[in-house]
Amino acid sequence: xxxxxKRIRRRxxxxxxxxxxxxxxxxxxxxxxxxxxxxPSAFLAFSLPGALVLNILFLLYWLLRRxxxxxLPIAALVLSWNQYARFFPINFKEDPVPAGANTLxxxxxxVHVFNAYGKLDDSSIETSKEMIEWVATHPADVYCLQxxxxxxxxxxxxxxxxxxxxxxxxxxxxVSRVDREKADFGIIIFSKYPIIDKGMISFSQESSANRAxxxxxxxxxDTVRVYAVHLQSxxxxxxDIENTYSSIGNQDSFEKEGRNLARRLRKxxxxxxxxxxxLLQHIRxxxxxxxxxxxxxxxxxxxxxxxxxxxxxxxxxxxxNGVGSTYNGPLPFLRIDNQFYSKGLRAYEFRTHHEMxxxxxxxxxxxxxLGQDTTADR
Numbered sequence: 001x002x003x004x005x006k007r008i009r010r011r012x013x014x015x016x017x018x019x020x021x022x023x024x025x026x027x028x029x030x031x032x033x034x035x036x037x038x039x040p041s042a043f044l045a046f047s048l049p050g051a052l053v054l055n056i057l058f059l060l061y062w063l064l065r066r067x068x069x070x071x072l073p074i075a076a077l078v079l080s081w082n083q084y085a086r087f088f089p090i091n092f093k094e095d096p097v098p099a100g101a102n103t104l105x106x107x108x109x110x111v112h113v114f115n116a117y118g119k120l121d122d123s124s125i126e127t128s129k130e131m132i133e134w135v136a137t138h139p140a141d142v143y144c145l146q147x148x149x150x151x152x153x154x155x156x157x158x159x160x161x162x163x164x165x166x167x168x169x170x171x172x173x174x175v176s177r178v179d180r181e182k183a184d185f186g187i188i189i190f191s192k193y194p195i196i197d198k199g200m201i202s203f204s205q206e207s208s209a210n211r212a213x214x215x216x217x218x219x220x221x222d223t224v225r226v227y228a229v230h231l232q233s234x235x236x237x238x239x240d241i242e243n244t245y246s247s248i249g250n251q252d253s254f255e256k257e258g259r260n261l262a263r264r265l266r267k268x269x270x271x272x273x274x275x276x277x278x279l280l281q282h283i284r285x286x287x288x289x290x291x292x293x294x295x296x297x298x299x300x301x302x303x304x305x306x307x308x309x310x311x312x313x314x315x316x317x318x319x320x321n322g323v324g325s326t327y328n329g330p331l332p333f334l335r336i337d338n339q340f341y342s343k344g345l346r347a348y349e350f351r352t353h354h355e356m357x358x359x360x361x362x363x364x365x366x367x368x369x370l371g372q373d374t375t376a377d378r
Contacts, residue, residue, distance in 0.1 A: 014069055017058045021076045024051040028080060031306040034277070035269035041303075042269035043262075048301040052083060086300040086309070089317045089324075095348055102222050102370040107140035108293040108337060109356075109363035110230070113149035113185065116157055128156055131358045136163040140365055142217065143190040144228035144293040147209065148173070151183035164190050172198040174213045187213055187294075189228050194218045201282055203232075203275045210271075212279055216288060222370045224345075225286045229279065229294030231304065232271035234264065234336075272297065272304045280307060289344035291368065295361060297336050305338070312340035313347070315366035320350035326362045339366045 027048035033041035055073050062070035077084070097103065114131050118124040135143065143163070150173075151157040164171045172195060175186040186209070189195075197216040204210070212229045283290055292312065298304040308314075316324050316338065327334035341347060349367040356363050 010067070010069075013058075013061065014072075017062075017069065017072055020051055020054045020058060021072060024048065024055060024076055024080055027051055027301070028083070031301065031303060033303065035266075035273040035303055037273075039266050039270055042273075043265070045301050045303065045306075046265075046299070048083065049087060049299075052080065052087060055080075083301070085317055086305075086314070088322060089320055091319055091321055094319075095346070097348055097369055102220050103367060104142065104217075104219055104224065104291075104370060105140040105365060105367045106142045106144065106226065106291055106293055106339060107135075107138050107363060107365045108144045108146075108228070108295075108339060109135065110146040110295040110337065110359060110361035111135065111149070112147050112359040112361065114157060114159065115358060116149050116151075116183070125156060127358050131356070132156075132159055132162055134356055135363075136167060138363075138365070141192050141219075142226055142291075143169075143188075144226065145188050145190070146228065146230040146295045148186055148188045149183060151181060154183075157183065168192070170195045172213060172215050174200045174211060176207055176209045176211065185209065187211060187228050187230050189213060189215045189226060191215065191217050191226075193220075196223065201279060203271075203278060210275065212282075212294070214282075219370060223288045224370060225288045225290045227279075227283070227290060227292040227294070229292060229296065231275050231295065231297050232268050233297050234268045268297065269303070272302075276304045276307050280311065283311070289342045289370070290340075291342075291345065292340040293338070295337050299334060299336060308338075308340050312342055315339040315341060315347040315350050315368075316352075316364070318350075319347040319366065320352070324350075324352050326352060326364060328357055328360050328362055337361055337364050339364060341368060345370060 027044050030041035030045040035042040055076050059070060059073035059077065062073065111131060114128045115124060116128065118127070135145070148159070149157060150159040160171070160173070163169070169190040169192055171188060171190050173184070173186060173188040175184045177185050179185070194217065195215045196218050199214055201212040201214070210230055210232050212227055214225055214227045216223055216225050283292065292308070296304055316335070323333050324335050325333045326337035346369045347366050348369060351365050353363040353365065
């Protein structure tokens with residue numbers, strides 16, 4: 001009887017393991033499918049981290065049981081190794097920077113309008129001042145800032161002056177709208193190096209904060225094109241997630257909140273599918289090496305990220321460690337801010353600045369060696 005029970009249990013776990021491998025393979029296929037052509041694929045790709053984690057658990061289970069079925073999760077691990085590297089890169093060894101090499105440090109940060117519309121009390125104003133000063137004094141050579149906000153006659157929010165003019169930085173500011181108080185919103189590139197050309201990529205005919213801008217920089221004789229990107233938001237607020245959690249136990253309410261979240265996610269998946277294809281078309285036409293930095297609003301297991309990774313290397317994967325979450329909100333472990341770069345460059349240091357937690361995003365920075373004809377893992 002005991003042997004029969006063991007066989008049934010083993011068969012049960014084997015069937016579950018096969019289901020997880022099938023889930024993983026289906027998720028890998030869905031990464032290749034444009035959401036605007038078949039939106040359910042985006043949800044399957046979004047669930048891929050669950051399959052990756054379960055596969056590791058099955059690997060440990062079969063190892064402890066000393067069963068030959070361990071071959072199954074090992075094979076799945078080999079097939080999906082690049083996805084694990086995206087999920088949790090480990091880079092303990094730093095490649096040395098050649099003496100006299102031309103280097104560039106890039107900071108990317110969704111500043112969330114520096115909390116200008118927060119509570120108008122002393123603590124809120126002090127938080128905004130700290131954010132602005134932190135950005136202004138960061139040692140990066142280039143800043144790519146999304147949801148940027150500047151108000152000319154404000155002693156606190158005159159950020160063009162406080163970040164750019166005060167430190168002799170060049171700038172290219174693409175304004176998406178102006179509010180009633182004549183404050184400018186948009187996306188901006190600050191650079192300590194000369195800007196020799198610049199432009200904007202619009203993702204829609206309407207005025208929108210979702211856009212990309214680019215600037216060609218003369219970095220001590222090398223020309224590099226830097227993109228600052230802000231793709232379509234997931235459109236999910238903290239209260240939406242809290243409402244979904246709180247509705248558990250009430251079937252009607254839970255289904256309503258769940259459908260609401262699914263609609264918002266679907267809208268974002270489809271929009272970013274169009275946007276990334278337009279962005280990549282522009283990147284392919286660049287005559288220079290590129291660094292593409294910003295708020296992509298999508299995780300590494302998405303069509304958006306996968307399309308970028310096919311053609312460019314990711315600075316976090318090459319030079320970062322761990323999960324590297326950049327979303328400062330109720331959903332943990334989300335890395336939705338990225339820096340990608342072309343093969344003529346090399347990333348040798350990456351940081352996620354969790355010490356600056358005043359926005360709903362954490363800043364990220366990376367250092368690059370210019371003029372390196374290298375091909376790094378993506």
